[in-house]
Amino acid sequence: ETGVTQTPRHLVMGMTNKKSLKCEQHLGHNAMYWYKQSAKKPLELMFVYSLEERVENNSVPSRFSPECPNSSHLFLHLHTLQPEDSALYLCASSQEWLGLYEQYFGPGTRLTVT
Amino acid sequence: AQTVTQSQPEMSVQEAETVTLSCTYDTSESNYYLFWYKQPPSRQMILVIRQEAYKQQNATENRFSVNFQKAAKSFSLKISDSQLGDTAMYFCAFMKAYSGAGSYQLTFGKGTKLSVIP
Numbered sequence: 001e002t003g004v005t006q007t008p009r010h011l012v013m014g015m016t017n018k019k020s021l022k023c024e025q026h027l028g029h030n031a032m033y034w035y036k037q038s039a040k041k042p043l044e045l046m047f048v049y050s051l052e053e054r055v056e057n058n059s060v061p062s063r064f065s066p067e068c069p070n071s072s073h074l075f076l077h078l079h080t081l082q083p084e085d086s087a088l089y090l091c092a093s094s095q096e097w098l099g100l101y102e103q104y105f106g107p108g109t110r111l112t113v114t
Numbered sequence: 115a116q117t118v119t120q121s122q123p124e125m126s127v128q129e130a131e132t133v134t135l136s137c138t139y140d141t142s143e144s145n146y147y148l149f150w151y152k153q154p155p156s157r158q159m160i161l162v163i164r165q166e167a168y169k170q171q172n173a174t175e176n177r178f179s180v181n182f183q184k185a186a187k188s189f190s191l192k193i194s195d196s197q198l199g200d201t202a203m204y205f206c207a208f209m210k211a212y213s214g215a216g217s218y219q220l221t222f223g224k225g226t227k228l229s230v231i232p
Contacts, residue, residue: 031216042118043205043222055216090159094218101147101209101218105159 002026004106006091012112015081021109023074023091031096032074033103034066037088049074050096081113116141116208120223127196128231134181135191135226137206145211148182148189149220154202162204165189193228201230 004025013019025032034046048056049068063085065077074091088110092103117140127133139148150162165173165182172180177197181190193200206223 031218033219040224042224043220045219045221048216048219050215053215056219088157092159096212096215096218101212102149102161102164103218103220104161105151107156107158 004091004093004104006089006106006109008109009107010110010112012114013078013081014114015083017081018077018079020078021076021089021091021111023076023106025072025074025091025093025104025106027093027095027104029093029095029104030071031094032068032071033092033094034074034076035090035092037090037108043090047076078111081111083113086111086113116143116210116221118206118208118221118223120204120206120226122226123224124227124229126229126231127193129196129198131196132192132194133196133228135193135204135206135228137189137191137223139187139189139206139208141187141208141210143210147209147211148180149207149209150178150180150189150191151205151207151222152200152202153205153225154199159205163191196230198230198232201228203227 007022031050036044046060047066067075088108090108091106094103119138146167148165153159163175177194203225205225207220
C-alpha cells in the first residue's frame with residue numbers, strides 16, 4: 001500500500017448504529033486530518049492531529065469522535081448520526097516542519113446515513 | 115479567518131485548448147501558501163500546483179501554471195493543451211504559514227467542475 005488509504009470506501013448506516021472510519025498513511029508523515037465533503041459546499045476541516053495530539057476541533061458535533069493511536073493511523077468513530085451527516089469523508093496527512101506542508105489525501109469514505 | 119472564492123462552478127474546454135480557472139481569496143496574513151487540487155471522478159484528491167506567497171515568480175508544473183497576483187488576492191490556474199484526463203473538480207486552497215503544531219490547515223473554495231470535450 002502506498003500513500004493514504006481509507007476503509008471502508010462506502011458505508012451505509014442507520015441513525016442508531018455505531019461505526020468507525022479508518023485512515024492509514026504510508027508516507028512517514030506526522031500530521032493527519034479529517035475533512036467532510038458535502039455537495040455544493042467547500043471541504044470542511046473537522047479534526048487535526050499533530051504528533052498524535054489533537055490540535056484542532058472545528059466545532060464538530062460530539063457524535064463524531066476521532067482517535068489517533070499512532071502517527072500512521074487515524075480513526076473517526078461515528079454514533080447516532082443524522083441524515084445531514086451523509087457526505088464524503090476525506091483523510092489527509094502531511095509532514096509538518098522541514099519546509100514541507102503539502103497535504104496528501106486518501107480516496108475517501110462515502111457515508112450514507114439512513 | 116480566510117475565505118476562498120471560486121466563481122466558476124462549471125467550465126468546459128475543447129481537447130488541446132487552453133482554459134483558465136479563477137480563484138480569489140481574502141486574508142490578512144502576509145505569509146501563506148496557495149494550492150490547486152484536482153479531484154477526478156474517482157475522488158482521490160491530487161495536488162496540482164502550489165505557490166508560496168513570498169515568491170513573485172508564478173509556479174509552473176508541466177501544462178499547469180498559475181497567475182498569482184498578491185495585491186489583488188487572485189490565484190488563477192491555466193491548463194494548456196487540455197487532455198481528457200484533466201476532467202475533474204478543481205479546488206483552490208489557502209494555507210497560513212507555519213505557526214505551531216497543527217497549523218498547516220487548508221481552507222478550500224467550492225470548486226470548479228472542468229469538463230474536457232473530445
